[in-house]
Amino acid sequence: MSAAPPPRELLLIGGGGEMTLSVDVAVQAVEQARARGLRTHVTNRADTLAATPAVTAAADAATAVDFARPGDTADWAAGRAAEGERPALVFGVREMAQEAVAATADALGLPGNPPAAVRRIRTKDACRAALAAAGFRQPAVRVCRDASEARAFLAATAGPWVVKPRDGADSAGVRKVTGPDDLPAALAGLPDREAPFLVEEFVEGGEFSVEGVFVGGSPRVLAVTAKEKLPPPYFVEIGHVLPADISEETRRSVEETVTAALTALELRFGLFHVELWLTAEGIVLGEVHVRIGGGWIHRMLPHVRPGLELYGTVYDDALGLSVDLPATLPAPERAAAARYFAPPEGRVTAVTGWDAVRTHPAVLHAELRVGPGDVVPGFRSGGDRVGAVVVGAATPAEARELARELVASVRFTVEPVETVEPVGAVGVDAAPGVPGRPEVCVDLEPRPLTSSFRISHMTIETVDHLRLRLVQAGRTVGEGEITADSGYGQDGPAIAAEAEVLARTLAATCDDAHHRADGSDPVAPLRAGLEKAAADGVGAPARMLVEMAFLDRAARRAGVPVWRLLGLPEPGRVRLLHTVPIGEDIPLDGRPLKIKLGGADDERILRSLLGVPAPLILDANRGWDRQDWERLRPLLAELAPAVLEDPVRDPALLPAIRAALPGTAVVLDEGIATADDASFAVGTAGGLNVKLMRFGGILPALDALTDATERGAARMLGCFLEPPRAIAYAAQLAGLCDWSDLDGHFWVSDDRPVPSYGLDSSAPGIPRIAYTPEPARGEALAI
DSSP states (O other): OOOOOOOOEEEEETOOOSSHHHHHHHHHHHHHHHTTTOEEEEEEOHHHHHHOHHHHHHSSEEEEOOTTSHHHHHHHHHHHHHTTOOOSEEEOOSGGGHHHHHHHHHHHTOSOOOHHHHHHHHSHHHHHHHHHHTTOOOOOEEEESSHHHHHHHHHHSOSOEEEEESSOOTTTTOEEESSGGGHHHHHHTSSOTTSOEEEEEOOOSEEEEEEEEEETTEEEEEEEEEEEEOOTTBOOEEEEEESOOOOHHHHHHHHHHHHHHHHHTTOOSSEEEEEEEEETTEEEEEEEESSOOSTTHHHHHHHHSTTOOHHHHHHHHHHTOOTTHHHHSOOOOOEEEEEEOOOOSEEEEEEESHHHHHTOTTEEEEEEOOOTTOEEOOOOSGGGOOEEEEEEESSHHHHHHHHHHHHHTSEEEEEOOSOOOOTTOOOBOSSTTOTTOOEEEEEEEEEEEEEEEEETTEEEEEEEEEEEEEEETTEEEEEEEEEEOGGGTOOHHHHHHHHHHHHHHHHHHSTTGGGOOSSOOTTHHHHHHHHHHHHTTOOHHHHHHHHHHHHHHHHHHHTSBHHHHTTOOOOOOEEBOEEEOTTSOOOOSSSOEEEEOOSTTHHHHHHHTTTOOSOEEEEOTTOBOHHHHHHHHHHHHHHOOSEEESOBSOGGGHHHHHHHOTTSEEEBOTTOOSHHHHHHHHHHTSEEEEEHHHHTSHHHHHHHHHHHHHTTOEEEEEOOSOOHHHHHHHHTTGGGOSEEOOOTHHHHSSOOOOSEEEEEOSSSBSOEEEOOOOOOTTOOOOO
16 A cells, blocks of 8 residues: 655745744744645744744744745755655745745745846835836835935935835834935934935825735735824834725725736735825835735734635645635625834833733734833834734724724833833943943844856855944944855854954953054054954954954044054055956956856857957866866967966966966965965965955955065955945055955945945045046046
C-alpha cells in the first residue's frame, strides 16, 4: 500500500512583527491555512521569531531566514524545493516582506506578484511616476538629498507640501510644510536624516483607503475605509470607519479607479490596500500596498462581511479550492470602526475607565499598552500608538460614535517628565549620568539598490544600511555610516552588534582625547582602542563604522574636517573611474573605464574595447585561471590597459602577467585587508586597491598607503556599494592615490553618476560630497 502524499505547504515569509496587531494578523493567516489542510512553515529573522512565540506555536515549522534579503529567501526556498520540500503557496502579511514573497514565488514558479512591480510600489516616488504615466492624478513630487533641493522644489511649486521618507511606514517622519521656515523641523523629524527623502504637494481632501483581494488575477474590492487623522503638521491616523459613509456613485468611482490602477501597476496576487484622497478635482491616488491595511482592518472586514476569511480567500483562489469564488464572497451587512488612544505626553500616574471599555459587548478588540509608571511620548507616528478600541455596529455613523465614546471614557492622569523617549527608540546609554560620554545609537535598515550590480561571482540587489550615532544632550555629535552586503560576507546585524559594543567601550576610554594640551597625538587613544579591537577579532566593517563616528566627533570639536585633523593633504577634486558591471553597455564619454570581467563573454568585451581612447582599468575579480589568461593574453597585450585589477585566482601567475604587460599597473584587491596583505600585494603584483571596509577605516588604510608610496607601488582607492557619507569619508585619502574608484554610492543612493566631485569641508567633521561643475582650465575649484 502506497504512503499518503505529504500535505501541501504554505510558506509564510516574514511571519509577524512584534506588535500585537502584526502577531494577530500572522496567526490568523496561519490558522486559515491549517483549516484548509495546509501545512504551515513560517520564516522570519531569528530575533523576531523568538519574540513572537504565538506565531511559531500556531505554525507547523519555523526557520530563521532574513526576509530583508529577497534573493537569499528565494535561494533558501529553492534549495528546499530541490530536496523535495516544495511549498504549494508563498504568502506574506508584512509590508517589508513583500519583495521577498514576490522573489520567492517567482523563483519557484508559484502564484505571486511580479518582483519588479512590488519593488516599484514600495518606492513611493517610483509608484507615483508609474501612476502618473498611466493617467492617474498624482501630486507633484521630488526626491531630495538635502535642504537646498527641498527649498528649490518649494520655490517651483504651489504649497503647502509634505515631507516624508522615501520608503517608510506608520506615517513616521511625515510632516506638513507651509513654507521654507518649516523645512528645518520637518527634515529633523525624518527617521534617517542622511537618506534621500520626498517633498510632494499637499493634497486637500478627505482620506480613504480601499481594501480588497485579487481573484483570478483581477482586483476585487471588499470595502472603502474612511480615515480620521490628527491635525497637521503630523499625519497620524487616529481612527478608521468601514465601510466609508459615501454615496453609491462615489463608491463606484473609487472602486473603478483603484482596480484600474492596480491593473496598470501589473499587480495580480494576494490582498491589497490602496490609499487615496477625494478632492474637488477628483480622486487622487496615494500609496499602494499588496497586503491588508493596518489599524485592525483585518478584524473589521470579517465583521462587516460575516463569514469572510481574508487569507483563506487568497489560498482558495491560488490553489483552486473554490470553483466560483467571486460569487461566494460574503456580502457586506454591517459596519465597524477603530479608534486609537492619544493620551497627553508625560508619565502616567493613573488610568480609569479601562475595564468598562474592554468588556463592552460591541467591542471586537481592545488593547492598552500603558499603565501607571509608563511614559507616553508625543503622537507623531503609528509607532507612538499606545492602544486601540475596535467596535461593531449597524451603520458607519453608529460605529464611529461608539468608538469615539469608548476611547474618550478612558481617563489618563499624567505628570510632566524632563525627557520623553519615543516608544521603541533605538539607543544604548554608554555611561548613564557620566558627563561628556556619549550615548551610542545604532540603526540598521535593508535597502534595495537602484539597479542590480553584477560581477564575476555574484549579483547584488540589496544591502544593509547601518548608521552609528554618538549623541549628547539629545544632539548627534559624531556619526558613522556604512552598508553591508552578504555576498562579501558582511553580516549587517552582526556588524551592528559588534560596532555597538566597541563604541560603548571607546566612549569610556577615548573621551575628550582631543583636548590634550601636551602636544601628543589627539587620535592616539582611538587608534590604540581600534588596534586592540582588531587584535581581539572585531571585524573590519564594525571598526570602520566606529572609527568614522569617533573621528567625526573629534574633528567637530576641534573645528576642522577629518582630513585636517589627521594631517592629510587636502583631497582636491576626486576624478572617478566609470565602473561598468558585467552585462551593462560600455559608455564612451572620455572617462577612464573600469570594466568588470570574469564572465563567459570576456573575449567579446575585450575585442569591443580595441581602439577605445579612454584609459582602461580591467577588473576580473579573480575570475581567470591559467587557461583564461593564456587565451586572453594577446588581446590584453594589444589593449595595454592602464590597470589590471585582481586578474587571476593563482598569485603564482602574477610575475608572468607583469612581464607580459610592462606598461600596465597590476593591483590586488580581493583579500587585501591588513598591513601584511598590503605588503604581499606590493611585492607580488606591484600595486594594491585599498578599501576602508576591508582595512577597518582610514587609520589602518593610511598605514598601508604610506608603505605602498614609499615602495613606489601603484595605489588605487576603492569601495564597495556604500552610502555617500562613507564614500566621502574614503575620498579624504584620494590625494594619496593614483586612481579613485569611489562611485559605489551611485547604486545605493539617488545621486546621479558624474565624472568627478569635490568634498565640501566648510563644516567640521566628515566632509560631504559636493557636486559642483568642472572648473575651467586654469581655474581653481571653490568648495
